[in-house]
Amino acid sequence: MIKQHRIHELAKDMGLPSKDLMEIMEGKADLTKKHMSALDDEQLSYLFEKLTERNQLPNLDSYLEKKPVAKEAAKARPQKAAKPKKPKEKLQTVKLPVVQDPEAEKAAEEIAKQAKTLRHVETRAVDVNLDKFNEKYDRIAPQTPKTKNAVTKQKFTSRGRRGGFRGGKKVETEAQRLQRLRMENIKKTPLKVLIPDEITVGELAARMKMTAANIIKKLMGLGVMASISDTIDYDTAFLVASELGCAPEKEVVVTIEERLFEEEEDKNEDLVTRSPIVVVMGHVDHGKTSLLDAIRHASVTSTEAGGITQHIGAYKVKVGDGEITFLDTPGHEAFTAMRARGALMTDIAILVVAADDGIMPQTVEAINHAKAAGVSIIVAINKMDKPEANPDRVMQELTEYELVPEEWGGDVICVPVSAATKQGIDTLLEMVQLTADVKELKANPNRMAKGAVIEAKLDKGRGPVATVLVQNGTLHRGDVVIAGTAVGRVRAMTDENGRRLEEAGPATPVEITGLAEVPAAGDDFNAVENEKLARELVEKRRYQQKQEQFNSYQKVTLENLFSQIEQGESKELSIIVKADVQGSVEAVRQSLEKLSNDEVKVRVIHGAVGAITESDVMLAEASSAIIVGFNVRPDPLARNRAEEAGVDLRLYRVIYDAIEDVESAMKGMLAPKIREVDLGRAEIRQVYRISNVGAVAGCYVTEGKILRGAKIRVVRDGIIIADDELASLKRFKDDVKEVAQGYECGMSLQKFNDIKEGDFFEAYMMEEYRED
């Protein structure tokens, strides 16, 4: 049943005349029954609407003061009075409890609820506790990385906090808070430390962001005594770092070479068979050149008609379906020189042995070079056309060098040939082909080319010209190549017949132009993508070369000074003078500098009072100087360093001695200082007189040892009766190098023969030494 509200009841409740209400509701409700007329909910709402419109409050404050209930709601709103109408309407609804009707109350509550949901919180002027949002934020993202993103994802911050103080306590700013969180995070995560194979203690300390003392202490704990400049190995450094709370990791150093060159292994499916690369070796005049010519001629006439044959250091010949690449640099010296530079190009070596001459010294050398390089050997027994040819003898001699011919059950192919008549050349080539087939030589043509330089020269017209052998990959015209310290773009590429090529695959020798300088034979070459990096690598290689050259420079010492002057290497003798008093320093400086002559200038580069220190030695090392000290000693560090670096360190008590030494060194007259070093003593227990040999003493070594060739003092009853040298030292019947204490031996002297039982031999030797 719908609840009806009669007008007179409502008027009574509101304290208004019924007439007023009827006026409002005129036209809206059926008012035929005057004040007894009933209103439904909708009409009632309309009535309230109208009434509140009429009864607007000029000032909300006055109302709030009167109505404590309404105050609560008002709290959340701005204190400003003259605010929009809406809040007032809502405020009016708070009055609803006046309506006694429970249904009306419900409706009023509903409206109030709506009003609540519509409430706007004006944060600009209100202080909101934002810390709870921040806490939540921390819970959600405690490990927020300290990146730029983290900054954009800022927490809510109250404007009111800008003052920095609240309740007397200093409140950290957002930046400080982030900084604190960052520091906490850093503290929690162990420091990542990269450790190379070897590292100095100082460097490790720097990387661990600790003092070196800490590291040294830890090292001591581990039983390693090291100073800040000492180098420790990876394992030790790893242990120290992890024990001190760091997270050590192996430092992987990526070299320019690794970045530049394609180093990955070729996949099996990418590999194709390539032709073998063959070199010819043998004794002088056994026919290496003639054989190479014969091979080349056979191939040129049959296949390459018309080409202008050029010498480029290597060529290809056709054999059946396949090809063989010959390196046209006969001789094992060239072969080994290239190998020494790291270029192992050859697969098969043809060992030429003249049938009339047999194995000769250079044949043996060639065998050993080929064996050392691990290449297969095929023996060509040459000059078979000669009547005195004796191949069996050659084969016989081969077996002495562990080369057993196939005919005799071994695995070495021997082919009788004649370079003169071309007999057997085809068979030889077939055998090379066969050996290559067995070796299954493969390469990947679809990668950047790499190989080695066979020959290189500077051509007047074309600039640097190099013959390179492509060992893997394919070289194209226009490729950037790096060979040793030469870099450049392949401008032109020709084969041994002078034909221009656009590309060269594996096992192809080609002559290229375009390099900026002449590389050395045996240098590796690589085609690369990154020209800039290649230039960087060249710079690095040049620097290394210089460094090696620099290291090979001999350190200047007074002993080698003269020879260096003679060779024109020393034009200046640098000296560091250290003395006990300043007067001596000056005196020495002047006297030494006066020794300068037309050939050599003597220059004192440093003079000071005090002991010789490590820094003096370092200066001497860097400037190839010698150190002269008067009445001063080097400290132990300096002494060690001088020994390591080969710095000549001379100590004198008399200035004159120093001047004399330097002067005689400049004239090449410096006499080496010699001292006696005792070796041992032996007692003579028996003397044998042997005709043609003389007296042989049967001795027992009582002290030290006796060395072959030692000097011997013969001591009888405490008196030296002779000074001689050992002629022989034997144990039983064998000559020996030395005999130690407690052993018997036989000794004879070079000159002195009058030895007797009970004499003593005192063995000693003379050694050159440097005064300290």
Ligand SMILES: Nc1nc2c(ncn2[C@@H]2O[C@H](COP(=O)(O)OP(=O)(O)OP(=O)(O)O)[C@@H](O)[C@H]2O)c(=O)[nH]1
């Ligand atoms: N009868 C005959 N003579 C030959 C044969 N092969 C080479 N000769 C001769 O042997 C001599 C030396 O030949 P080379 O080819 O120069 O020998 P090589 O080993 O290259 O000599 P080097 O370059 O000096 O090390 C020459 O006079 C050749 O004519 C051959 O098969 N038969």
